[in-house]
Every structure is written in C-alpha cells, then in structure tokens.
Amino acid sequence: MSEAFAVARPLVLWGLLALPPWVLWRLYLRRRDAVPYAPLQYRPAAGRRRLAWLQPVVEALLLASVVAGLAGPYHAASLELVEDEGIDVVLVLDVSLSMLATDFEPNRLAVLQRVARDFIARGGHNRVGLVIFAKDAFVHSPLTTDHQVLEALLDSAGVHAIDQAKSGGTAIGDALLVAAERLVKARLEHRGQAVVLITDGASNSGIDPLLAARYLRQRAIRLYAVGIGGDKKVPVTFEGRRVGGDNPYLAVLDDAQLEAVAAHAGGHYYRAADAGALESIFGQLSRLEHAPLKRRTVESRRYWTSACAAAALGFFTLHLVLAGIVLRRPLR
Template sequence: MISWKLPWLLLLLAAVPAWVLWRKRRLLSEAASFPPLQFGEVASRSRGGWGWLLGLEGALLALSVLTLAGPMEVEEVQLFDEDGIDLALVLDVSASMQAADFPPNRLEVLKKLSTELVRRSAGNRVGVYAFAAICVTQAPFTTDTQAVVDLIDSISYESVDHYRVGGTAVGDALLMASSAMLELREPGRDQVVLLVTDGESHLGADPLLAARFLREKGMRLYVVGIGQDEPVPVWVNGKPLPGDAGKQLTTRLNDTQLKQIAAQAGGTYFRADSNDVLGRIFDEITRLEHKPLQVQGAQVEHSLRAYGAMGLVLLVALWLALDGLWLRRPLR
C-alpha cells in the first residue's frame, strides 16, 4: 500500500499542465526569423525536439512534487508481545549419562529433547547449565533461541573433566542456576528450573537445602529422573568405562533423593525410563509453562523518496542532453 508523508503537496500537480503551456508560449515568443546570412542551400534537417523538451520539463516538475510529497510503502505487520519466563535447564553430563538404555545414549537423547524444548519456548529467556562433579555455564540467559540450541548441541562427555574428579553435585548446579536467575529477576516474570539427572548427589552443597532456597525465592522446580531400575553398563566411545575394582561402571536410577528434592522445593518430579516417556514429560512441561501471546497490529513505513531522486537525476541528464547537445547545436 502506497501512502504519502505530505499528501497536500500533491495539489501542486494540477499546476504542471499550466506551467507546460506557459513554457511553450514563452519559447514561441522568443523565436525570431532571420534570413540566411550567406547564399547557399538551407539545411534540410528539421531542428524539432521542442515538444520532447517540454515533456521532460513537465515530467521533472511532476516527479519533484511527488518526491517532495514523501511516497511510502506501508506494510502491515503483527507484533507479538510474549509474556515469557526465565527457564534454566540444568543437565547432568556425568559419566553415567553415557549409558545406552536411551539409544544411542542418555546424553544424546537429552540434548535432542532439550533443543526441541528451547525451540518451542519462544519469548523465554533460557540458560543452560551442565554439571557432573562441577557445574559450568553452557549458555547464559538469552532469548536467542538458535544460539542456545547450538550451545546445547555442543555438549559432550568431554564438557567436564571426569578423570580428575567424578561424581554428581546436584546441589551446586541448582544454586548456580538459581543465583544467575536472581540477578535477572524482573517483577511479574516467572522463573523455572528444570533439572534432568540420573543419579544421586554425592558432592557439594546439600541438594535439599538448595531446593529450599529455590522455594524461598519463589522459583518453580521440575525434576526429571532419567534411567531404569536395573543396572545398565556404561560405554564411552565404544569402550567400557571402568568403575570400582576395575569392573565396568554400571548405573541405575535411584529416585528417592530426587523425589525429596522436588518435594522440598514444592515442585514436581517426573520419572523417565524410555525415550517416549522422556519426550512426553518434556511436552507436558512445555504446556505447563506456555504463556499466551498478545498480538498487536503495526505499520512499517519504507520511504520511496530515493527512487524519486534517482528518477530526477535521470530526467535532468536527458534534459541536458536534448537541450544542449541537440537543440542548441550549430546547423550544418
């Protein structure tokens, strides 16, 4: 849709025909007949072109008026005012997450579902924390969905040095994520922590105290226990991971402590023992934290004056060529 910044200037277009007629009369009145200055054959070539000159001048005047009137292309757009949340994904990357009861392993399945969750959380500020014995900030809180997805995809077994220190520090991870959210807290904006782990906490802060801290700060906690009741062997890069006494490490889900953590925070505990169940849990969490979108209409204006200016330059060049190189050149 075309609109105008100064539409009242378009009234000047009515004066263009009158100006062209006045210019024609002026040119004719200035013409004078002179006899040949010497004997000889009069050039047969007709000078002509005055009609084209007047047409160019009229077009120049009209285009000048149109350009000054400020033509604009108006585009109707929809703005989405998203009432989002702060969402911290606290993901266990300990050695036991290499177990293959979730093909190809628990960590890869968790990464895939986490990226889907982030993509469906448009408008939310999302931060990602990877932990084992220590906790690292994988992605600081941001609304840049693609950046968070790329950083989740880069998580691997090597993200944490398992050979120097092993174990799982759930309490440290919860405190690190919640402290980061407190620094970003805005009135009326919900803050949610999603903890996904397959084991009990062996190191660091007491996870029950960390859960109580979340509750006191008004944060919601979802805990997802991933694993099965039966022991599952752990493989890393196709090789058995050694455990105690040189035997291959096995892992099983003991969710007693995870249930206590969720209860202490006033949150919800989910148990996932297969890919399908874990996917359904993430779907449910997405629906729980979904916020309605408020859609508002808006207009975006794109000025077209630059095109008018380019047209004026072209017409002036044609006018100069016609008047100076054709009409006023000497007869031969």
C-alpha cells in the same frame, strides 16, 4: 485495540431533554406575536414566513452544541502491548559419564539433547539458560531468547565439556544453586522462573540438595526434577572403551531424594525410564504457564470539546444572520 466514544460528565447530557420543549415553546411564541392583519408593507415576504421555523431550531442546535461541549465528549482508544510472552527456564543437565549409558538409543545424553532441543524450539519467547554439572557445576549458557545459539550450545553440552578425570561425581545441590543464581540476577517483574533438573544419579558431592531446593523456594523458583534411566545394568562407552571394563554400569538413581528435593522447592519429580517417557515429560514441561515479559496499556483520548465549540459558534452566527437579516421584521 479497543475504541469507545464517551463523555467526561454524562449528567450534563440531561440538559438535551429540554431542547424539544424549547423549540415548541419558541414556535408558539412566534405565532402568538405575529400580527394577523398587518399592513401589506409590514408583512414579511412569503419566503421568510416559510423560514420562520428555522430560527428556534438553530437556537436549539446552538444550545445542544453548548451542552455537548460541557459534557466533555471524547474518543478513547486503548492498546495493550505485550512483549516476549514466556517464562525463564534454566536447564540443568547431568553430563557425567553415566549419561552415555546405552539403555536409550544411542545413549541417554544424545536423547536428552534431542528432546531438550525440541523443548527449546517450542518455548516461544522463553528465556532459557543452560547449566551443566558432574562433580562441579558450570553455566554453559546464560538466559537468552536466541534459541539458535542455545541449540548450538546444547549440542556442545556433552561429557567432554567437563574434565571427567577431575570432576567425577554428582553435585546436584551445587548445580541448583548455580542455576538459581543466574535466575535471581536476571529476574524481571511478574516473570515466572523455573529450573528443570535432569540427572541419572544420586547426589554425592557438594551442598545438600535439600538446602538448595529451599533456597529456590524462598525465591519463588519452581523446580522440576527428571530422573533418567532404568533399573537394569547397562554398558557405558566413553572414547571407544567401556567404563568399568566388562562390568555393565548401573546408575544409582535415588528417586526418594529427587522427589524430596522437588517437593522442597514446590515443584514435581518425574521418572523417565525410556526415551518415550522423557519425551512425554518434556512435552508437559513445555506447557508451563507463560507470563508476559512486559505488558502495558497505552490509552489515548481525543476530546471533541473544540469541535462542539466550533459548532456552537457556527450556529450562533447563523442565528444572528436569521434574526438580523433573513427574518428581521420591518420597523413599524
């Protein structure tokens, strides 16, 4: 909150410079007009003579009050109100069976959920939504600032949230469009928007992800793509059984494709080969530029014109009392 005292018409205040000469001139006139050898009965009392200087001073104060009132003095106070500073983010999580690969301890999806929870907790007033996908994409949580509810939904965003028998595959383009649709519908003025895509595979189903990326860019939505997983074959266990039998699983992560997708959307691609790298990447993403959800400045002005008018009236009354009663000269 900032406060200041100002005047609406500052040039009027130059009139105050004339007041000291005014007082001196009035005192000079009073002495000049005094009768040096007046009869005793016409001389003012000694007390009145000592108050003679008071009248021009009161007149000067009267004029100063008038000048100050004409200048329009006011006290200004402004308060900037900022509500819910942050950005809108949709986390797009790959929940295909390959996310159960054990090259991350205990598996990729569990580590991703833990890191994403920390990202949400550090998000302040960010509005965060969740989209999960494999061959199909679904909104798992709309944009919300209720991070406790969001964390609970994140815990349920596992491979069981999608029918893996019917939805085997990786539809990155579809998932990006679903996320973009949620952001566009919930857009607020001056609010930054971003999509964070986390996947361990290459797009092999649905719309071309490059087309989806261009759609994001046209709507000023930044894309941050994270490729998760190493280059070695690792086992994937689902419901107590190894996927693929005794053959270790190797996720086909297309770095070039994800890099191009992120670039088309004006974003960036990160590669997380292990849990430490994933934590570091999300640490960077948590520092995305924040913008206010709502910012407005409330300004109030309290004018002192009426106070100046009251002061002028008081000094005018005092002037009349001095001139008509206290310092009145007796009739000759």
